[in-house]
Amino acid sequence: MQSMKAHGRPSPGNVLLRLICFASRCKLAWTLWCWFPRTVRLACYRSLEEAGLPTHAMSKVVKLPCGLVLKRVNRSPFPEAANTRFVAERTSVPVPRILDVVEGHGPEPYGYILMTWIEGEPLRAWIAAHSQRTVEEMTAHAQLQEAMDSGNMEALEAAMGEIRALPPPRLDMSEGRELADDLREAFRGLRSLSPCNPCAISGLHGRPLSTARCGGPSMLGPFSSQDDFKDTVFSLAGGAVAYRLPELRRLAAPVRAKMHRVCFTHGDLHDGNILVKDGRLVGIIDWEHAGWYPEYWEATMMEYHMMGRPLNHQFWDDVQPFGTLCYDAELALEYALWRCTGTTTIADARGDDLSCPRYVRISFVPRLSLRGLLDCADEAVVAQGPMKGNF
Known part of the structure; x- marks a missing residue:
């Protein structure tokens, strides 16, 4: 069987990237996306992790198009996301904007945080x-x-x-x-x-x-x-x-x-x-x-x-x-x-x-x-x- 790439079709990861980029720019679309079941979003973010560009060789943070970044953590992602949102809401300190947080369940805790990319050194x-x-x-x-x-x-x-x-x-x-x-x-x-x-x-x-x-x-x-x-x-x-x-x-x-x-x-x-x-x-x-x-x-x-x-x-x-x-x-x-x-x-x-x-x-x-x-x-x-x- 010939691969999708051989027919010039975009890979599933690239399709997801385009969909996520579109949804992140539309408040209604993003609200609907966040209502999708956790298991669906986890599977999508795993695919995005493979399709994105790692920020460095050992990083679990990948840069996505449209000014987004996906971070995988080997713990519950909710405390980090809550802390970031708290600082954004209560101060003028510049921090990433948190778009989605999903926690996986398995032998070891893990999860994903989707947020905005901050350009800087x-x-x-x-x-x-x-x-x-x-x-x-x-x-x-x-x-x-x-x-x-x-x-x-x-x-x-x-x-x-x-x-x-x-x-x-x-x-x-x-x-x-x-x-x-x-x-x-x-x-x-x-x-x-x-x-x-x-x-x-x-x-x-x-x-x-x-x-x-x-x-x-x-x-x-x-x-x-x-x-x-x-x-x-x-x-x-x-x-x-x-x-x-x-x-x-x-x-x-x-x-x-x-x-x-x-x-x-x-x-x-x-x-x-x-x-x-x-x-x-x-x-x-x-x-x-x-x-x-x-x-x-x-x-x-x-x-x-x-x-x-x-x-x-x-x-x-x-x-x-x-x-x-x-x-x-x-x-x-x-x-x-x-x-x-x-x-x-x-x-x-x-x-x-x-x-x-x-x-x-x-x-x-x-x-x-x-x-x-x-x-x-x-x-x-x-x-x-x-x-x-x-x-």
């Missing part, structure tokens, strides 16, 4: 393009990228040794004034939201929190008080490094004693989740970890993602998204806990010094994931990288 690309580096720095980081691409561990260690010896790179913020203003306004909008329960620490509508810290656990709470939240986060540390607990308790005491304001928090605000176009903020994406946290959590989680990233530190020091607020005690505690919790534990003597440096140089990066290593190289080598937009 990740903040990491903007930072890289505005960095000022010497020829020696560019050469060393290019060697690091080449070593990671080839998997040559000996060359990787040599390149990292050279980078450790170099002074921190410098960031030119002369073209970043409007972007900084946009980000400060976005933070003000988020942190001005009032929780229904000013004491509880939870996801939206009292759901559990989904965290992106130290490799898990991925779900925590909900908690009736911030003391319960702080105690739970503290309890995750220890294990093979339980002898550090006295120092951890000393660092935890002032944080535990302070009653923090509860703020709506993105919870995973790394430089890949902020989109920039023409020097302006155009989108903040990936809201699956958002929820009501103590006010310092956004700041410490941003620091968590900036370990070994001096350019990012320079950028956010200039932006000052939290104004005059200072979370030194909270960061000191969190930095110490990171070195004693989950996949970021440093179990040998190098991890016994729990004091928090403002900059964690690249010497700590090998303990992070391959993603962290690649991000460090991305800061140094301004490559074309993955497709611009939400991914």
Whole structure:
């Protein structure tokens, strides 16, 4: 039997793409589509996932025509969609518009979110393009990228040794004034939201929190008080490094004693989740970890993602998204806990010094994931990288 393609007919996936594009532009048609049974929409989105263009090689996000993007998640998709809609409705923060959410049922949870595509480059690309580096720095980081691409561990260690010896790179913020203003306004909008329960620490509508810290656990709470939240986060540390607990308790005491304001928090605000176009903020994406946290959590989680990233530190020091607020005690505690919790534990003597440096140089990066290593190289080598937009 000859294939449909042999007769010049469009494939089923392309037919679906055209139908979805048409329906998304017509409010009545889209309302009717969303009334279709869940199983039908799931099957269609599975076909669209295969027909779309992945935003990068390992991504489960595919770009569709007509300014749409389809994201597959290995969990319930409803919390992320609800968080995104909540921010869109209550603030002026630019986020994707959610069009449809469908949850599958099987041995493992999964689902799809269909939303609008935001055209822009990740903040990491903007930072890289505005960095000022010497020829020696560019050469060393290019060697690091080449070593990671080839998997040559000996060359990787040599390149990292050279980078450790170099002074921190410098960031030119002369073209970043409007972007900084946009980000400060976005933070003000988020942190001005009032929780229904000013004491509880939870996801939206009292759901559990989904965290992106130290490799898990991925779900925590909900908690009736911030003391319960702080105690739970503290309890995750220890294990093979339980002898550090006295120092951890000393660092935890002032944080535990302070009653923090509860703020709506993105919870995973790394430089890949902020989109920039023409020097302006155009989108903040990936809201699956958002929820009501103590006010310092956004700041410490941003620091968590900036370990070994001096350019990012320079950028956010200039932006000052939290104004005059200072979370030194909270960061000191969190930095110490990171070195004693989950996949970021440093179990040998190098991890016994729990004091928090403002900059964690690249010497700590090998303990992070391959993603962290690649991000460090991305800061140094301004490559074309993955497709611009939400991914």
